[in-house]
Structure formats: structure tokens, C-alpha cells
Amino acid sequence: MDNKEYYILLYYCYTKIENPEAFREEHHQLCLDLNLRGRVIVAEEGLNGTISGLKKDCEDYMEQVKSDERFATIEFKVDEHHEHAFQKLHVRYKPEIVHSDLATVDPLTRTGKYVEPHELKTMMEDENVVLVDMRSNYEHELGRFKGAITLDIDNFRDMPEKVSDLEAYKGKKVVTYCTGGIKCEKASAYLIEQGFEDVYQLHGGIIKYGLEQGGENFEGKCYVFDSRVAVDVNKVNPKVISKCYVCGTTSDHMVNCANSVCNRHVPICESCMEKMEGCCSDNCKSSPEKREWNMEGYYPTKLNGYNPYKDSKRLKKEKQSQ
Incomplete structure (x- = not known):
């Protein structure tokens, strides 16, 4: 459009x-x-x-x-x-602008060196450079940089438990990346705390890299936290790497399971979406909590009387003065 x-x-x-x-x-x-x-x-x-x-x-x-x-x-x-x-x-x-449980880590004091998108394209050709994805499983399974190391985490706050998996890369240049850069501010600082000496972070994350460098060598789609669910990043050499959660065929059709109790974030191909009525399993398909499904697989929270002015103190003052 x-x-x-x-x-x-x-x-x-x-x-x-x-x-x-x-x-x-x-x-x-x-x-x-x-x-x-x-x-x-x-x-x-x-x-x-x-x-x-x-x-x-x-x-x-x-x-x-x-x-x-x-x-x-x-x-x-x-x-x-x-x-x-x-x-x-x-x-x-909230106590943190991204939930990390790394209260002692202050990016204003110490963090990984910034790598701009145009610099990353060159660094990826260096055998001494290791890219580490700091996002959750459902995000990097949908899309990630070619050759990147991924961590088996369901939430960013689980990251410290998996840093030991990166021990083999302590002698290399470690470049962390995430969707927009925010997680890497603390993730890269935490790696430095753990003894990693040559630590970098992709400034602006995957989104900035896509906007400025065409997303070259980012394979798959990038999960985003809005109604789009997933977006194309690579305009140079795109490749689909994710598979349908139901049948295993290649698919980057990222959705939420139609069962509101499950709400699993997974790729489901259009054929399986129709067959499973938007659900990721037979159990979810038969659940009484199954929503009226749609092919987009995005189910925003119902408004339920939502009022954006509810917490507006200016509005309250205006009403009091009337």
C-alpha cells in the first residue's frame, strides 16, 4: 500500500x-x-x-x-x-527501561563499543568477529544474521545464565545485536564484566541496519512488537530460514496462536493456518479459549473500556476547575 x-x-x-x-x-x-x-x-x-x-x-x-x-x-x-x-x-x-535483572550494569558508565551499520558489513567478513544475537528464541528462529551465535533464552533476563555458552569466543571480537539496540547496551556491558575484552554492539540494532544498509546478510524476518508482527529487513540477498511450527515447511508467516491461553509466537504457513484455524496444535484448536482467528495471526487486546486519558492529571485538573 x-x-x-x-x-x-x-x-x-x-x-x-x-x-x-x-x-x-x-x-x-x-x-x-x-x-x-x-x-x-x-x-x-x-x-x-x-x-x-x-x-x-x-x-x-x-x-x-x-x-x-x-x-x-x-x-x-x-x-x-x-x-x-x-x-x-x-x-x-518501571524500574528498568528493558527488563534485564542487571541492576548493577550501567551503560552510561561502561558498555560495548558502537559498531555502525556500514562498519558491520565489513566486520562480518573478518574471521575473528563473532556476532551474538541477544534476542529470545522465537525472535532469532524467525530471522538472524548469517552465521550468528544464538542463545537459548525465552526472555532477555535469562541471558546471564547462558553467557557460559560463549566462553569459546572470549579471544575474538564479539559483536552483540538485537532489534533496536537497547538490550545490547546492558548485554555488552555484562559481557565485559564477565571477562570478555573485545566487545562491540550494533548501534541501532537490526532495524537501523536494514534502513541504512539494506539488511544484507540478515536471513529471515525481524520480529517486531506491534501489529506488523514481523518485517522484512533484507533487500539485498533475502532468505527464509524459519519453518512452519505445524508441518515443518519453509515459512516466515509469523503469528500468535489463536488459543489465547497459549498465544505462542511461531511461524505457521497459510495452509496450516486454515487447517488448524490459526492454532499451533490440536489441543489449542479444541481449546474453549480459542479466539476467532484471522490469517494475520495478530490478536490485539480488547479495548474493554480503555481510556487513554485515564491517567492524565491535566484533564483531571480541567474537570475540577469546571
């Missing part, structure tokens, strides 16, 4: 935020004023978000965020879309 009037923004910034709960309220109001939707996390350690909106609203948002000196260095990964990629807006305060 050519009529792409919306942007999807992916971003993060590690920076000190004093009184983050007060900042959350201000930032929530900013997003409301600009008609944005998505998920934003605020913590003492910084800001992390994925949001969508009309192009002009997103441009205003980026300008206002970057005008704050705390976020002057923030980099927005910008993709075009034909509609909102989210149904709701959530701006939340």
Missing part, C-alpha cells in the same frame, strides 16, 4: 531522569496531545518506546523529545506505515 501517512518510531535513551514518575505524567500528556499510540517506558535510567502516529505528529514528537537536553542524543528508527501500529497508548514507570 503506497498511501503511508503514518510513522512507527522505535527508540531508547539511557540517561538520568530525576523524579521519573512526574516525568511519566508529562510525557503521557505529550503523547496524548499528539494523538500517538504505543508503549513507552520511563525509568530512572532513561526512556524506551515504540509508538505510531501521523507523520506530522511523530515529527513534532521527535522534535520536542530531542529539545530536552537529556535526550539530545536519542536516535529514532523511523518506518512508514499505512495506519496506527497500536490500538492503545501506555506510558508506564
Whole structure:
């Protein structure tokens, strides 16, 4: 569809935020004023978000965020879309901007050296370079860099338990990567803590690499946390590496299982989607919790009276003054 009037923004910034709960309220109001939707996390350690909106609203948002000196260095990964990629807006305060359980790791103090996308293309030709995927199983099984090392983890917080699997690569240049770069800020720092000496991270992650370098040698699709579910990255030498969870045929049709209790993130080919009614197994197909399925395999949470202005203190004050 050519009529792409919306942007999807992916971003993060590690920076000190004093009184983050007060900042959350201000930032929530900013997003409301600009008609944005998505998920934003605020913590003492910084800001992390994925949001969508009309192009002009997103441009205003980026300008206002970057005008704050705390976020002057923030980099927005910008993709075009034909509609909102989210149904709701959530701006939340949390202890970390990405759940890692690495409270002692501070990317502002120490982290892996940045590798820009154009530099990675050259580094991948070096036999002394090892790429390590810091994402979860369902993400790297759908797509990953050619020859990359993957960790058997279901969540990023499980990463420290698997670092021992990388011991054989301590003498090499280790380049970590993830979707947008945020996980690698702490992952690369943690590797340094564990004795890895030559540690790098792909600046801006897979998404920036795709936008700036055409995604060469990224095999498969990249899982994203919005209504698109998965996106093409490689425009140079694309290759499908994932297989249908049901029948094993080659497929990159990434979906959520239609059984709401399961909700497994897996590739299921279109033939099996029809046969299994969007489910990943016969048990899920017969479950009373099976949703009305669709071929996209994306089932957003029902609105259930959702009100984006619920936590708006400005609105509350206006109502009180009336």
C-alpha cells in the first residue's frame, strides 16, 4: 500500500531522569496531545518506546523529545506505515527501561563499543568477529544474521545464565545485536564484566541496519512488537530460514496462536493456518479459549473500556476547575 501517512518510531535513551514518575505524567500528556499510540517506558535510567502516529505528529514528537537536553542524543528508527501500529497508548514507570535483572550494569558508565551499520558489513567478513544475537528464541528462529551465535533464552533476563555458552569466543571480537539496540547496551556491558575484552554492539540494532544498509546478510524476518508482527529487513540477498511450527515447511508467516491461553509466537504457513484455524496444535484448536482467528495471526487486546486519558492529571485538573 503506497498511501503511508503514518510513522512507527522505535527508540531508547539511557540517561538520568530525576523524579521519573512526574516525568511519566508529562510525557503521557505529550503523547496524548499528539494523538500517538504505543508503549513507552520511563525509568530512572532513561526512556524506551515504540509508538505510531501521523507523520506530522511523530515529527513534532521527535522534535520536542530531542529539545530536552537529556535526550539530545536519542536516535529514532523511523518506518512508514499505512495506519496506527497500536490500538492503545501506555506510558508506564518501571524500574528498568528493558527488563534485564542487571541492576548493577550501567551503560552510561561502561558498555560495548558502537559498531555502525556500514562498519558491520565489513566486520562480518573478518574471521575473528563473532556476532551474538541477544534476542529470545522465537525472535532469532524467525530471522538472524548469517552465521550468528544464538542463545537459548525465552526472555532477555535469562541471558546471564547462558553467557557460559560463549566462553569459546572470549579471544575474538564479539559483536552483540538485537532489534533496536537497547538490550545490547546492558548485554555488552555484562559481557565485559564477565571477562570478555573485545566487545562491540550494533548501534541501532537490526532495524537501523536494514534502513541504512539494506539488511544484507540478515536471513529471515525481524520480529517486531506491534501489529506488523514481523518485517522484512533484507533487500539485498533475502532468505527464509524459519519453518512452519505445524508441518515443518519453509515459512516466515509469523503469528500468535489463536488459543489465547497459549498465544505462542511461531511461524505457521497459510495452509496450516486454515487447517488448524490459526492454532499451533490440536489441543489449542479444541481449546474453549480459542479466539476467532484471522490469517494475520495478530490478536490485539480488547479495548474493554480503555481510556487513554485515564491517567492524565491535566484533564483531571480541567474537570475540577469546571
